[in-house]
Amino acid sequence: MSELRWDPLKQHWVIIATDRGRRPRDFLVEPEPTEMTSCPFCYGNEDKTPREIYAARPAGPPNSPGWKVRVIPNKYPALRIEGELNSRGYGLYDVMNGIGAHEIIIETPDHNRGLAELTPAEITEVLKAWRARFLDLRNDTRFRYMVLFKNHGLRAGATLSHSHSQLIAVPLIPPVAATELRICREHFESKERCIFCDLIDFELQSGERVVREFANHVVMTPYASCFPFELRLYPKRHGHDFALLSDGELGELAVAMKDMLGRLKGVLKDPPYNFILHTAPPRQPRLGKPDYWSSLEYDYHWHIELVPRLTQIAGFEWGTGFHINPTSPEDAAAFLREAEF
């Protein structure tokens, strides 16, 4: 069982997940991309993975070929679904059991196509899988937040090259989300407006950092980008919850995502990247307290944040929380606007 440990000085939680069993020798050799002769995410190898939780499957029984998108539990999960949290103190520290869910969304049966190469219709099927898993995991009241993310490329942490995204449900609101939610709440309480809506308005007027504007979405580089070619994809219409999007809205989002990923690939030649879906946490009426997040429909605004992994995070960044970015977001936006792809 992994543990969540609290650092009272850094004010953060860490997941100590030793089930993956690392010893010093595991770190001696630079890891190589796992290119098995037999990829567990390809057709015909469904029995090499845990049993599927969800599939977009026009034909065939579960755990057989014929699917378009397939969701499975992670074989080596950072958090486990069984058990209770058992939150407790330990000296100055806090600790709880590593309860959560860790799922893999296999985005295509085709081993050699990345998310950027899928058609908008195929990407829409991936987005429907995300939505279905969000809605299902919300039924488990132990989970306070769901993190949907994608690691693309070895340098971005992808140990299998077959295109996939991941969903981790955690028993508390993570620090990055907590800060964002608090800022949104404060802005709404003082101005009765969404801070993201204000920010999107400002950026559309300025235009300097806009990469591509669609009818209902905008792709842009953030003004205070931490990394070169960092990107945000915002829905222009206010909405706090990705999981409430309609099929039609997911279809439009798929077009914007394909455009964003295609431009990035064109300008930077298929760079490693991470993206993260930021959306509202589930409501928690079970706690018997007034639901703190009940007004999120007004003050939070879901979006996607993408970070290409072009530069190293070094001692200064780690020690300070400051980032040094050698590429101005305005230059990055200009390169991406002119991308051929």
Next chain:
Amino acid sequence: MSELRWDPLKQHWVIIATDRGRRPRDFLVEPEPTEMTSCPFCYGNEDKTPREIYAARPAGPPNSPGWKVRVIPNKYPALRIEGELNSRGYGLYDVMNGIGAHEIIIETPDHNRGLAELTPAEITEVLKAWRARFLDLRNDTRFRYMVLFKNHGLRAGATLSHSHSQLIAVPLIPPVAATELRICREHFESKERCIFCDLIDFELQSGERVVREFANHVVMTPYASCFPFELRLYPKRHGHDFALLSDGELGELAVAMKDMLGRLKGVLKDPPYNFILHTAPPRQPRLGKPDYWSSLEYDYHWHIELVPRLTQIAGFEWGTGFHINPTSPEDAAAFLREAEF
């Protein structure tokens, strides 16, 4: 001129340092270690660097061979020493000029010896250089904090292999330091004790995470380590300010540092790492306000934090602020205790 930009949603500052001039093609190829035939940090190449600010130099005129430790301004600084901050608003954002200092401490004239291979007497000379630069930079009242750090190895961000550390003076208290200072202040105000002293007492009693105890220092793995084999070096005697240490205290610290680096090298075969010196910010009587940090001698406790760069920071970590650590700090401490080096 670089800029410091404020993100109102993430609540952090970013240094946009485009003087280093990165274009998309700069990111296309994996960077290689710069092994010049002529290293600018070696004897005889003193004219290939900016003029020295400090040197431990038994013989010879400035900017010539004969030194043991040499401090120079960074040729490609993230922040520049000349100018005014000019803090201003921009839409929802804030921005100020990238004013600061960025110095390189060349730790040895020997191209092929790392910090772990230097003698305690040689490491003491490095520590004296750090102390001298801290004390000097405090005379510049634009600087609110100094970050002393070392990147060892290409994967840790070291672009030159010749052993060196870096000192960056910044015009505001960085987020990581601000959180730590705030927690220390709160603990002291409620308990009239230093939280680090409490933590060190607890760890010495437990012993599980102690790697090596010296008369006046302790090396240990943190309970909530974010990364495998993360380390802390604490002075056992309370002290808020590294720059106030005596020559004798620096000599003892050098012995503890050499031991820590030697064990790490022994167990993990010279891994890439970053370490950061955490110390109190300079006092700021100039602001004409009561000096907020005037009681730091009671509530802050300087120390060194070391992070081996063995695992990738992937989408989950970036998106949440949570870290998943596959090695328990207790296991890491056991391996390091038994290290042969």
